[in-house]
Amino acid sequence: MKKALSLMLVGTMTVGLLSACGKTEEPASSVAESSVESSVEESVEETTEEEQVAEVGRPEEHVTLKMYFEGANVTDDSEALAAINDYLDEKLNVTLEPVWGTWGDFDTNAVLALQGGDDVDIYFTCSWTANEYGPFAKDGYYVRLDDPDNNLIEKYGKEVWDILPEVLKIGAEVDGADGRGVYAVPGFKDTAAQYCWDVNVTKLEELGYTLDDIKSRSFFDFGDIFAAAKEKFGDDFYPLLPEGTVLEEMVTNCYGVTGDTSEIVYESINPEDPSKPGAHGTTLVNRFATDEFKDYAKKVREYYLAGYIDPQVTNSEQSASVRTNHQLEGSYLIGTQSYAFGYEAQVSKERGIDVQFVPTSPAFTNTVTSQGAMMAISTASKNPERAMMFLNLLNTDPYLFTLVDFGVEGTHYNLNDEGEAVFTDKHADYSLWINGTGNVTLLPPQEGQGADFQDKFREFYGNAYSLPTLGWSMNCEEISDKCAAVANASAEYALPLDMGSVDPDDVLEGFIKKLNDNGAEDVVQTANDQLAEFLAAN
Amino acid sequence: MAKKFIKKRKRNLMSVGLPAEIIFNIVLILFALLCIIPFVFVIVISFSSEQSIRQIGYSFFPSEWSVTAYDYVFKMGDQLWRSYFNSFFVTIVGTLVSITMCILYAYALFRRDFKFRSFFTMFAFFTTLFGGGLAPTYMVCKQLLGLSDNYQALIVPALVSPFYIIVMRTFFSSSIPEELIEAAAIDGSGEYRTLVKIILPITKPGIATVSLLTALAYWNDWYLAMLYIRDAKFIPLQYLLMKMQSQVDFLVKNSAKIGAEVANVVSQLPSSTLRMALVVFVVVPITFAYPFFQRYIIAGLTIGSVKG
């Protein structure tokens, strides 16, 4: 009974959809489960309604779209949702049914819903969640949006496509299940990465140093400052606060590439001008086998032995929480940070110290950062056309976007004289993770950000350098077994070497040999071949 | 008083002797301590302040006490009590249905004169080893059986455990003499009647044990809720707590990637103490339910070994 009902529903929806897009030349080929029956009706409808639906206006049939919002903290969505759906009904004849996911949903529920074929239409995806953009597009979970047979972007997404920066569009193009193309709409948010020293200026000045002393030194010359800190603040004070691979990347100027499941393929970056090739040219390297890494590992070992690094941070499962604890306590001198615009003031307030960021390179955009937040339409969606229309509207209409993210003006927030949004108490019942919802430049600035926040934001990211490899991501499909073996081998000493808790003189050589025994050289070679091909084609 | 004394003496004659019993007690006390100390540790940490953990790490003697973690949980308000209700409801109904099915199946397997005995043994046992994997099971449950956002979704997928069936069968075969069933059959007792009137009373300790383990499994389960529940109305306690935890974990782990807006959220989270407080929320109710089952297990004990 249930099944029959749902089949009927699908049938009517399909018909509705087709009548809605009746004016376009071709019937939607990617509409799921288009049955014989409906295609017959479609031809009938096409003849009768062709003239009635003259332009892309409000479609005839009503549909409901489900969208997975991760990182939401929503306990009462009634008022906001009513306003959203009134507006959507008028514009698109759509009802939005949000799935309020928490943060943990990234890793489990969203993946499961995708793999289980749930009836959710729109998912968040990106280069760093479990439902990673590239691989999931390749496995066929996301609808190709610029499919030559049914170009959704051209039909319903022109507006959003026009306003997106070029770097995001380049990053959005990947090899997917239906050929190379775009499988998700990139969210317009912080598009570049910039690595910085996260300096506790309060403590630094107590030692008699200034920020200039950090700026003028490299990682290899911090020794005296650390020694002074250890002297002054005691044995339990650990001045250097490293994070996973970040410190290594900053010091060696080699960064991981997208799509690499072996976790050892790195590209070098030119710290003066990231748009030019780095120390290794456009050749990719095994991150552990470079001279830079050797120097780094030796230095960090020296710092570790001198007691500048908390041994607890080197412990992989506790690392993140111990690090956060040190930050919140302000019990560190120099940490690492991936810069985000407008971040310094916020962390200073939160940690109760004066925090300044000292960049070690200019801001740059690579494939990883350009895929930082995206929205994809599931291939299980019954209404990909409508979903695209919705995404188009959401990312271009300030009213709708603000409504979705901030809630109802007067209830969840108010605008002050400068045009900044000031949240009310109701905001606690309805707060979304804004970066995960799309074009954040449509929002009014928040209190304290200043009226020109969005302009500054655009300018900062507009000036970022694009890497020569932007748009390329590694494809590990053919060598997945080797990548798995290498990833497993590298997990053994990657973190201890990065943190200095083992002696590189003892383990590094054997470690590299073991990586190679498991196929590291082949993996790097494959990656280089792929990159060369990409560069030649572009 | 005197009577009691005599009884006690008589019992002593049947025991292993005082020295041996002292040794037994010492061994068991040591092991019991080993089991309970980590739990005490959990309670202590749950009342420690984040400040203390940041400074001296996890310790039995925190430098400062705090109830932040509990406040954080209680902030959920009605949802917490609703989830408690859901957990109790699912545990009780699930255990009753599950144990009934288990007894029936195990009893048939226990009967040597059951024609398809070995087939059904294998039929159940096979599934402990081979499964279709998560995605196909998920699809069958959700799309074929409609197990989504309802209580059935929390109960049905865990109803049968072949392991318990086999354990139950073992209880039957080790405590019921074959002749008993033959005798009952000659008396003209129907199969169901024999099961309920004769077999069940004898195997009470076994049934209590399997019920207890089933109930604990239902109580502890968050996985089914993760798979099949999106509506907050049906979220059981364990999953509610699990969600909170994973939210906190994710924020702490990925705060750099998510961006500036969550940074101040992270600073207010009871990231280390919350996990411990959650354990307390889960364990406390079940410790009250525990003696109920234990009565049957140990009651059997008293009749079993001391009588005579």
Add this chain to the structure above:
Amino acid sequence: MDEKKTKAIALKGRRKKHKDRKKTLILLSMVAPTSIWLILLRYIPLFGIVIAFKNYKVYTKAPTLINNVIHSKWVGFKNFFFIFATTDSLKFIRNTVCYNLVFILCGLILSVSFAIMLNEITHKFVAKTYQTLMFFPYFISWVVASYFVAALLDPSNGLITRFQLEHFGAATDFYNNPKPWPVILTLSSIWKNTGYSTILYLAAITGIDTSLYEAAAIDGATKWQQIKYVTIPNLRTMISILLIMDIGKIFNSDFGLFYNIPQNSGPLFSVTQTIDTYVYRALMQTNNISNSTAASLFQNVIGFICIMIANTIVKKIDEDSSLF
């Protein structure tokens, strides 16, 4: 043969057959609910096993699971290779099997002894208390347990490391030194699982027919002799059943124990890596359904073979104690 005689036998047979059939039907009605459940929730999803032999992709034109499976390419045994693609394969298979054997043996001895001891405690209230306390670890997840272990072993604040520093001047760097870990893991496993199996054995002891003890007592058997000649022999069915079940899981390992308790520390891999942790680490990046299905199929096939062997051996020794 005489016709009349055959008829009489047939009649008698038919009556018996009728009775037998009725009994069979009633017994079938008993297994019916569970059987239906097993078919729906276990046997139907079994079709998913073919994913292990396919390169699973979503069929973008009509993405239902069944379509996806049908349209994915056959790749034979390719999905199984990743388990053996590493130079560590032998090591983690060895770890998995050896730890399992140690856990099974220690678990068996301890839980049977604890059950017997509990049974012999005169004060039942005391026995109850012990038993309740023994169950607490069941509620403490491996993640939480790992915090407790860390509180003991932590390099800067750990109780044991501090003690070592104070009394020996040097501390073991536990999370970088593999040597103590086989012991730590075994103790953790015993700590968590013993209470659970003790309660099973205890219930089995309780179920033993009291007349057996009475008879033994009349024959003048001391309590120790009763344990030896009545309790333990009567436990052998439960012991061998649980043993056989454990052997079926010999290629599986408790993921949380081997992943969380050592804090996922790399330098400890040589003694903490098992099949499950390797599969997790290898597939974490790719989320590949085909590979993970293949891995669990591999574990289960080996488990199945082991169970069959174990069951045959047990059957030879004592038919009643075998699983099937």
